[in-house]
Amino acid sequence: MLDQNIKAQLKAYLERLESPVELVASLDESDKAIKIKELVTEIAELSDQVTVRLDGQNVRRPSFGIAKAGEEPRVYFAGLPMGHEFTSLILALLQVSGYAPKVSDEILNQIKGLNLKANFDVFVSLTCHNCPDVVQALNLIAIYNPNTTATMIDGSFFQDEVEERKIMAVPMVFQNNQHIGQGRMTLEEIVAKLDTHSVEKEAEKLNAKEAFDVLVVGGGPAGGTSAIYAARKGINTGIVAERFGGQVMDTMDIENFTTVQRTVGPQFTSDMEKHVREYNVDIMNLQRVSQIIGADQTENGLVSVELENGAKLESKSVILSTGARWRELNVPGEKEYRTRGVAYCPHCDGPLFKGKHVAVIGGGNSGVEAAIDLAGIVEHVTLIEFSDHLLADQVLQDKLHSLPNSTVIMSAQTTEVLGDGAQVTGLKYKDRTTEAVHTVELAGIFVQIGLLPNTDFLKNSAVELSKRGEIVINERNETNVKGVFAAGDCTTVPYKQIIIATGEGAKAALSAFDYIIRSGN
Structure with a gap:
């Protein structure tokens, strides 16, 4: 699971643990559970301060929690916290043990004063660079509020739940199963949202x-x-x-x-x-x-x-x-389906559309780069450009045209985002040469049309x-x-x-x- 380089780094961090911690795994019979078991076992082998239990009772399986020895977990990972989330795992291990977080005394006292009783779920993708800040913030809040839990959920691990909740953007945060926010949020922003007297x-x-x-x-x-x-x-x-x-x-x-x-x-x-x-x-x-x-x-x-x-x-x-x-399309349906198929960050939200058809609006460098990145994840990507030619650098155009699962439509004006009331199902565009209106069936639309x-x-x-x-x-x-x-x-x-x-x-x-x-x- 962990290569030797990562193990060496993790072992060095685990030497900073302030007290013993337990990794409590809640498993099922799936292949994913085998990977969770392998990960927690490998971590425990790196420090005599870390032990593993395989009798966890978390309802979301497979997953694992981190707790001080003798206590129940309040920080959970439903998935493998690798990629951008590996730092979240390291910080959780340290901070659960009592290692002081690198935040101001003012914000730490504000967190302690929340006196929360809540269960937070944050849906992430491991390629999302915005997600770790939210995961780490909620973990810290759970650590310092004894009646609170925080769970990182890898959307690719729990695809059925992602489909059921219609999650098409990450990070997506729920408090006691009620949606409270999405997108990049700092610790200060989240605490301000939870502290009713902060303003x-x-x-x-x-x-x-x-x-x-x-x-x-x-x-x-x-x-x-x-x-x-x-x-x-x-x-x-x-x-x-x-x-x-x-x-x-x-x-x-x-x-x-x-x-x-x-x-x-x-x-x-x-x-x-x-x-x-x-x-x-x-x-x-x-x-x-x-x-x-x-x-x-x-x-x-x-x-x-x-x-x-x-x-x-x-x-x-x-x-x-x-x-x-980011400039918006300003067409019917865009605001209604934002975070439900309309997205602006292919790095963050692209993995949620694995195996699906998506579109990128915009033929500049950002649009073509987004289409190239998405082509490696989705089944098919359609790039739609208003002009009669792409504006991106030629090397990017050549790369895009070489991809077998990409289509480029030029002289096209996007006129409407289509959906079924819950999520995006397609878009309409007008051919600026013939005035004909066309419909493209899609699961996601990534807007990249400037600033x-x-x-x-x-x-x-x-x-x-x-x-x-x-x-x-x-x-x-x-x-x-x-x-x-x-x-x-x-x-x-x-x-x-x-x-x-x-x-x-x-x-x-x-x-x-x-x-x-x-x-x-």
Whole structure:
């Protein structure tokens, strides 16, 4: 089950166990149960602190739980936690034993104060890079709430349950069998969702903060770089972000960032956050901005940033770096069947469509790459492109055309997502050459048609936006509003690339610092 390299790594981690743990397997007569038994046995052989029981009573079989010796498990794995979930297994072993998690005292005390009595199920795929964060968060909550359990469920292990619950996107989270969320969620987001008083407490804490010198709105590459450059000047710097990392968290392969030959979005974000925190930047995560008021419109000459939770922050200067999001089709059926066949991340949700027919909408690099990836999983993939030619790099086009289970349809406008009320069954598209309308029977649709700037909160503000909704800036990253700068994918700067966003973030911070000096604030 485990190769020698993985065994060596795991053995080293198990030396950190704080107390003995038990692996409690609940088995049946299936081949999958044999694999579960083999895995837990191999783990136990690596440490005398780990023992195995094969008499587990978990209703979901095959599965195994992790418990302190003498206790019943509260953390369960219904499947083989390999791939991206191997880290979840290691952390569960350590944290169940009493090993302290690497979270702030504030969030840990908030978890302990939840006093939950709940059973959490999270459906995952082992190729999903967003799933481990959710699994690890729920495991931690279960560890510190004695009346709570958390179960990771590999969708490929329990295909019947996936079909029964109509699960077509991961991670998908249920609390006491009630759906409470899907998609990437951080520990802080999940705890905030479960803590009914968190909004009021957070607003009170934010209102008490002193004015910043530079306040960055957005935590992607542009925002992170802005914060680093500003903080290095020795001035009071903060970041307020809906999700630190932004869209990069949903990006897999990054191979064009100078000096970094290859990385993945979550790792890039983790490294960026560590870099930002080196400079004592005040990171205010999980916050959405509702309004910006320029320095020339306030009595004290500071830029005012109002948040959706009612809090207000002030700063001598503000850098808007809110990034962009996936563009939607905006056709009938898309919203109704989102997470029920309509998806935006082929890496996360692709394995749920194994052996089925799917479509990818969009013929750029992201669309063609998605089609190539999916072709290795699904029975057949159909790529639908609005233009009369594909826009992706030629090497990607050649690869796609070489695949026997792929079809490319061009000059096609998707007009409707079809479904049976529970899940996607197909789509309609119009041939832009003949005006004929066609129907394609499908189980899944992956939308890859570009980006929209995250600037909706500015539409009623004084900040000038382009026709595409991008923030209009000059060569110094200045907007038309005094004290307000902008950087990255939310601006009119062409070519939306990570490396360009970081450069723009640096420029914006230097311009903001120059503004502070010259304005005498």
